[in-house]
Every structure is written in structure tokens, then in C-alpha cells.
Amino acid sequence: MRLNEYTTLGRSGLVVSPLCLGTMTFGTEWGWGADEKISRALFDRYLESGGNFIDTADGYTGGKSEEMLGQFIADGGLRDKIVLATKFTFCADPANPNAGGNGRKNIHRALEGSLRRLRTDYIDLYWLHAWDTVTPVKEVVATLNDLVQQGKIRHYGFSDTPAWYLSRAYTLAEKEGKDRLIALQLEYSLVERNIEREHIPAAQELGLGVCPWSPLAGGFLSGKYKREGDGGSGDGRLEKTKDSGNPALKKFSEQNWNILNALLEVAKKIGRPPAQVALNWVATQPGITSTILGASKLSQLEDNLRAIDFSIPAELRDRLDQVSAPASIHPYMFFEPFIQRMIHGNAPVSRWSPARSSREKAMPESAGKEKVA
Numbered sequence: 001m002r003l004n005e006y007t008t009l010g011r012s013g014l015v016v017s018p019l020c021l022g023t024m025t026f027g028t029e030w031g032w033g034a035d036e037k038i039s040r041a042l043f044d045r046y047l048e049s050g051g052n053f054i055d056t057a058d059g060y061t062g063g064k065s066e067e068m069l070g071q072f073i074a075d076g077g078l079r080d081k082i083v084l085a086t087k088f089t090f091c092a093d094p095a096n097p098n099a100g101g102n103g104r105k106n107i108h109r110a111l112e113g114s115l116r117r118l119r120t121d122y123i124d125l126y127w128l129h130a131w132d133t134v135t136p137v138k139e140v141v142a143t144l145n146d147l148v149q150q151g152k153i154r155h156y157g158f159s160d161t162p163a164w165y166l167s168r169a170y171t172l173a174e175k176e177g178k179d180r181l182i183a184l185q186l187e188y189s190l191v192e193r194n195i196e197r198e199h200i201p202a203a204q205e206l207g208l209g210v211c212p213w214s215p216l217a218g219g220f221l222s223g224k225y226k227r228e229g230d231g232g233s234g235d236g237r238l239e240k241t242k243d244s245g246n247p248a249l250k251k252f253s254e255q256n257w258n259i260l261n262a263l264l265e266v267a268k269k270i271g272r273p274p275a276q277v278a279l280n281w282v283a284t285q286p287g288i289t290s291t292i293l294g295a296s297k298l299s300q301l302e303d304n305l306r307a308i309d310f311s312i313p314a315e316l317r318d319r320l321d322q323v324s325a326p327a328s329i330h331p332y333m334f335f336e337p338f339i340q341r342m343i344h345g346n347a348p349v350s351r352w353s354p355a356r357s358s359r360e361k362a363m364p365e366s367a368g369k370e371k372v373a
């Protein structure tokens with residue numbers, strides 16, 4: 001796979017590269033990340049390599065990420081060439097409950113700010129950043145459709161939402177003849193595979209693109225952190241945010257160190273850096289469209305852009321699959337081979353699918369059965 005092997009994002013006409021440039025690291029306002037000079041170098045390098053898909057959010061580095069992008073895009077006259085994605089949801093003013101969330105009032109407020117900072121009059125892909133637990137799905141779908149009609153956004157997608165909520169939004173829009181969400185953005189890596197339970201099957205059923213975030217678990221899977229008692233230490237974001245209390249940044253667990261050890265072994269056997277192997281694994285998993293890279297140094301981006309030009313040999317991939325397999329829990333254990341055989345009998349039964357990935361095609365029908373038999 002190459003960076004300029006573009007594909008449509010879900011069932012839309014929006015064409016994106018298999019690696020997206022994440023820009024949560026653009027700006028040093030959060031105590032980590034890259035200054036403007038390095039951010040510009042990351043932006044330039046990604047585009048020179050053939051990438052066309054850039055991800056930001058209204059709240060990243062307090063708006064600095066969007067401001068820098070707006071500047072870089074304007075300086076290069078690049079607006080039409082870039083698929084520009086940003087997000088709304090997070091609170092811009094803790095004293096104002098309508099300055100966050102997914103209600104109509106906040107979506108309009110957030111979008112106006114993003115358009116101003118990004119120096120553009122439209123967003124290619126507008127993400128709902130996270131489920132706010134309160135806004136009716138009908139209000140979200142209606143508001144985002146109005147924005148499509150007004151030409152302020154071209155498409156929309158959902159990040160960090162329950163599968164039932166996104167399925168309801170999709171179905172409601174479909175039934176009402178409205179524009180449907182086209183993609184999902186979710187955390188996915190060797191140490192975070194929970195989306196395989198519901199979100200990947202939902203995306204495959206509904207024809208949604210999937211864009212994984214934190215594919216290196218915030219840098220953990222680069223191998224630069226060392227175990228220290230119950231925690232870990234190393235030079236990077238996870239060290240700096242260790243006491244933040246943010247659950248999404250807690251990566252130093254027994255299970256994760258085991259996965260990292262297996263990754264280090266596999267990387268050594270293949271002769272590739274662990275970060276490349278971890279990214280390759282994510283980018284080639286079933287259902288994945290475009291994996292969102294994060295980098296705070298040019299050398300990291302250079303390394304990561306080479307992550308999709310090789311294949312992980314099958315037996316080493318099996319090792320990674322097994323060590324990182326999500327726990328078998330209710331009700332999902334009912335959908336695994338052991339109980340499915342009690343439903344269908346011994347002959348393998350698979351669902352018809354119009355576009356099975358090459359990896360799925362390559363998998364024998366019996367794959368995985370031996371694990372529970």
C-alpha cells in the first residue's frame with residue numbers, strides 16, 4: 001500500500017489517503033507537541049509524500065492547531081487539494097453549558113470558530129467528537145444536514161460514540177432521505193481493540209469508513225517507555241500526562257506491557273521499528289480506511305510514513321493478534337465460533353459481503369475456531 005493509493009471514505013465520493021495526518025500535536029499549549037516550525041515541516045512532509053487527509057479539532061491546543069493549519073493551507077494555496085476534517089463537542093467555556101456538547105446551538109458556535117481559524121468557508125468532513133450523552137439523535141442529524149445544505153460542511157462523521165447511537169443516527173437519516181454519516185473515528189491499536197466488538201461490524205454493515213486514532217497508543221507502542229513498578233517512564237507525552245487523570249492516556253498496564261513485549265519481538269524479526277509494525281497492523285485490519293498518524297518530530301513522521309510499504313508475515317501477525325485479543329465477555333462470546341457452531345452446526349457459515357478485504361479473503365474459513373474449540 002502507498003500513501004497515494006486513495007480510496008473513498010465509506011459510501012461517499014470523498015477520496016482519502018490510507019494514512020491521515022493528525023494535528024493534535026500542532027502547538028505546545030498542552031505541554032507537549034510541536035512548535036510552529038516543526039508543525040509546518042510535518043504538514044509539508046505529509047503532503048509531499050502524497051497524503052491528502054488532515055485531521056484537527058476546534059479544541060486542539062486551545063485552537064492553535066486549527067490556526068496553524070489555516071495559515072499553512074493559505075500560504076500554500078492548498079485548500080482544494082486537502083480533505084480537511086475538524087470536530088465539535090468539547091467545551092470552549094466551562095461557565096456556559098451551551099459552549100460544548102452536540103446540541104444545535106453549540107454546533108453552530110463551534111463551526112463558526114473553526115471556519116475562522118482555518119481560514120476557509122467549508123469543512124470537508126465535520127466530526128461529532130464524542131457522544132455528549134444528552135442530545136437527541138434527531139437534533140444532531142438535522143443540524144448536520146442543514147450545514148451540508150448550506151455548503152458549510154461537505155460530509156459528517158461520528159467519533160467516540162456508542163454503536164447503538166451511530167446506528168440510530170444512520171438509520172434515521174436513511175429513513176428520512178437525509179445525508180447520512182460516512183465515517184467513524186475511534187481509538188484503535190494493538191492495546192485497544194474494543195471497537196472490534198460492535199463498531200467495526202456496524203461500519204461494515206452500514207458502509208462507513210473507519211479512521212483509527214492513537215494507533216500507537218499515544219507513543220506507547222513505539223517502545224520508548226520502560227516499565228517502572230506499576231507504571232512506566234520515558235521521554236514523551238505519556239510521561240508528561242501521567243498525573244492528568246485522563247483515562248485515555250493511561251497506557252501502563254500489565255496487559256499492555258505484555259503486548260509491547262510481543263510487538264518488540266515481532267519487530268526485531270521483521271527488521272522494522274516497532275512503531276511501523278504497530279501502525280501496519282492497524283492500517284491493514286478489516287474495515288479500516290485511513291489511520292490517523294500523530295507525530296511531534298519530523299523523524300517520527302518519516303518513520304511512520306514507511307509503515308504501510310510491507311506486510312507482516314502471517315505467523316507473526318497471528319502472534320500479535322493472539323497476545324492482544326480482547327477478552328471474551330458477554331454478550332459478545334455468543335458471536336464467537338464455539339456458540340455460533342451451536343447455532344449453525346459444524347459447517348462454516350459466513351455472511352455475504354460485497355467488498356471483503358484482501359486480509360479477510362486470505363483468512364481460512366476456520367480461522368479463530370481452534371481458539372475456543
Ligand SMILES: NC(=O)c1ccc[n+]([C@@H]2O[C@H](COP(=O)([O-])OP(=O)(O)OC[C@H]3O[C@@H](n4cnc5c(N)ncnc54)[C@H](OP(=O)(O)O)[C@@H]3O)[C@@H](O)[C@H]2O)c1
Pocket residue numbers: 021022023024025032033055056129159160185186212213214215216217218219220222224235236237238275292293294295296297299300301303304
Ligand atoms: N477523536 C478523538 O477522540 C481523538 C483522540 C486522540 C487523537 N485523535 C486524532 O488522532 C491523531 C493521532 O493520535 P495520537 O497522536 O494519539 O497518535 P499515536 O500514533 O498513538 O501517538 C503519537 C505520538 O507517538 C509518538 N510517536 C509517534 N511516532 C513515533 C515514532 N516513530 N517513534 C517514537 N515515538 C513516536 C509521539 O509522541 P511524543 O510526542 O511523546 O514523542 C507522537 O506524538 C491526533 O493527532 C488527532 O488528530 C482523535
